[in-house]
Amino acid sequence: MFSLPICPHCKETALYTEAFLSKNKKKYSCKNCGEIVSVTIKESVFKFLWIIQLFAILIFMASILFTGSVCLLGIIAIIFIFMIFYIFSPFFVTFSNSSSKKSGFARRNVKRRLQKKEFGRDTEKEIYSN
Numbered sequence: 022m023f024s025l026p027i028c029p030h031c032k033e034t035a036l037y038t039e040a041f042l043s044k045n046k047k048k049y050s051c052k053n054c055g056e057i058v059s060v061t062i063k064e065s066v067f068k069f070l071w072i073i074q075l076f077a078i079l080i081f082m083a084s085i086l087f088t089g090s091v092c093l094l095g096i097i098a099i100i101f102i103f104m105i106f107y108i109f110s111p112f113f114v115t116f117s118n119s120s121s122k123k124s125g126f127a128r129r130n131v132k133r134r135l136q137k138k139e140f141g142r143d144t145e146k147e148i149y150s151n
Contacts, residue, residue: 023112030056030118040111049116058116066113073106 026035026043031054035043043049049060077099084095 023109025112026060026114026116028054028056028116029058030054035116037111040114044110044114051116058118061115061117063113063115066110069109069113070106073102077102 024034025037025040027033028035028051031051033051033053035049035051039049039052043060044062046060049058050056051058080095080098080102084092084098088095
């Protein structure tokens with residue numbers, strides 16, 4: 022159930038930090054093959070978040086019920102629960118094929134060809150008449 026995202030092109034598993042940083046982005050560039058992939062969040066994360074929220078509400082209600090007011094320990098417990106969810110959030114990220122079919126290598130070659138054409142001998146000069 023809990024696994025880090027895998028690149029659909031090279032089948033390389035992303036590192037925890039890469040998955041953590043890419044969860045808020047739409048695109049991710051694989052460090053192994055250079056391909057650009059789409060980042061999506063699994064739908065099971067919302068079920069997990071509902072469980073976490075209900076658990077936090079129960080802790081909050083219990084802390085008010087037993088102490089008669091808002092207890093600092095109850096607030097710390099709620100923060101701790103949400104921190105655990107935040108730590109596990111990269112395991113709910115998935116990578117899928119991007120809409121663009123060109124690989125990173127192909128995009129670099131196209132960019133180089135355009136630069137050569139613009140700055141090389143094949144430059145087309147425009148003649149302006151006064």
